[in-house]
Amino acid sequence: MEFQNILTHVDGHVATIRLNRPKVLNALNGQTMDELCAALDAFEADPQVRVVVLTGDERAFAAGADIGEFAGVTPVGMLEGPRGKRWDRIRAFPKPLIAAVSGYCLGGGCELAMACDLIVASETARFGQPEINLGILPGAGGTQRLPRAVGKHRAMEMILTGCHITAQQAYEWGLVNRVVPPEALMDEAYALAREIASKAPVAVRLAKAAVLRSMDTPLDVGLDYERRLFAIAFGTEDKEEGVRAFLEKRKPVFQGR
Numbered sequence: 021m022e023f024q025n026i027l028t029h030v031d032g033h034v035a036t037i038r039l040n041r042p043k044v045l046n047a048l049n050g051q052t053m054d055e056l057c058a059a060l061d062a063f064e065a066d067p068q069v070r071v072v073v074l075t076g077d078e079r080a081f082a083a084g085a086d087i088g089e090f091a092g093v094t095p096v097g098m099l100e101g102p103r104g105k106r107w108d109r110i111r112a113f114p115k116p117l118i119a120a121v122s123g124y125c126l127g128g129g130c131e132l133a134m135a136c137d138l139i140v141a142s143e144t145a146r147f148g149q150p151e152i153n154l155g156i157l158p159g160a161g162g163t164q165r166l167p168r169a170v171g172k173h174r175a176m177e178m179i180l181t182g183c184h185i186t187a188q189q190a191y192e193w194g195l196v197n198r199v200v201p202p203e204a205l206m207d208e209a210y211a212l213a214r215e216i217a218s219k220a221p222v223a224v225r226l227a228k229a230a231v232l233r234s235m236d237t238p239l240d241v242g243l244d245y246e247r248r249l250f251a252i253a254f255g256t257e258d259k260e261e262g263v264r265a266f267l268e269k270r271k272p273v274f275q276g277r
């Protein structure tokens with residue numbers, strides 16, 4: 021795939037998308053978001069790809085939406101433009117997404133990391149929702165996902181003051197899964213990705229869907245949803261293989277069927 025603002029590659033069952041606008045700290049302009057969505061389309065369709073790692077560079081995962089594109093935008097333009105659809109596309113991606121975050125992870129960058137399923141952070145990572153300093157507020161999920169991740173009062177502080185928090189603080193608050201030295205970031209993200217990619221792919225996708233559903237449904241609805249997905253897993257060859265392998269005391273070989 022040929023892109024201008026992102027780099028992609030696939031190694032085994034793990035795909036990587038690297039945001040690549042270093043001069044502007046990987047600010048997420050429309051073209052970058054379109055390319056990101058196109059890469060996700062391709063990786064969703066590719067049965068070889070089981071997990072996607074999304075990353076930036078050492079200085080920034082992403083410093084937010086490209087502020088230059090906000091000048092002169094009207095409310096109607098904001099509502100009817102393509103922005104919302106791009107974020108809906110990311111939200112609908114069915115395979116696990118791991119954010120590997122180094123440096124600035126701000127505004128839309130922080131929202132993008134939070135839209136991923138797991139976050140591995142370098143010690144250099146800085147998270148924040150500084151939109152308030154621009155006279156706006158988070159618009160790509162920050163006011164909804166951040167409180168769910170860190171709790172209301174911490175989210176309020178970050179969103180109302182625009183402060184940045186360190187990787188260690190993000191870890192203590194439950195925003196990230198792991199914090200590692202900068203040089204270990206990609207190894208750690210890939211180790212996690214490969215571990216997940218070694219599991220039964222259909223069950224992984226069902227589990228992701230079930231966990232995400234828990235964020236926005238009452239418990240009884242979520243439990244019912246889980247029960248249905250659990251039953252669907254019993255229709256897969258991988259379930260037969262997983263159970264048989266356990267009983268035969270060997271490692272399962274999953275095919276994604």
Ligand code: DAK
Pocket residue numbers: 043044045047048083084085086087088098103104107124126127128129150151154158159160
């Ligand atoms: N957009 C455009 N350019 C940016 C940028 C950004 N978000 N962040 C940094 N840059 C550019 C800088 O302008 C500078 O460019 P040059 O001057 O060299 O041409 C270059 O990147 C390096 O930045 P600095 O010189 O400022 O570097 P420093 O180390 O001094 O400072 C910083 C780094 C990250 C603290 C600072 O650049 C900064 O505060 N950046 C802005 C961070 C920010 O406010 N982010 C939130 C943006 S609003 C929605 C979808 C998404 C969103 C909303 C709605 N819908 C679906 C409806 C998202 C909104 C946002 O993210």
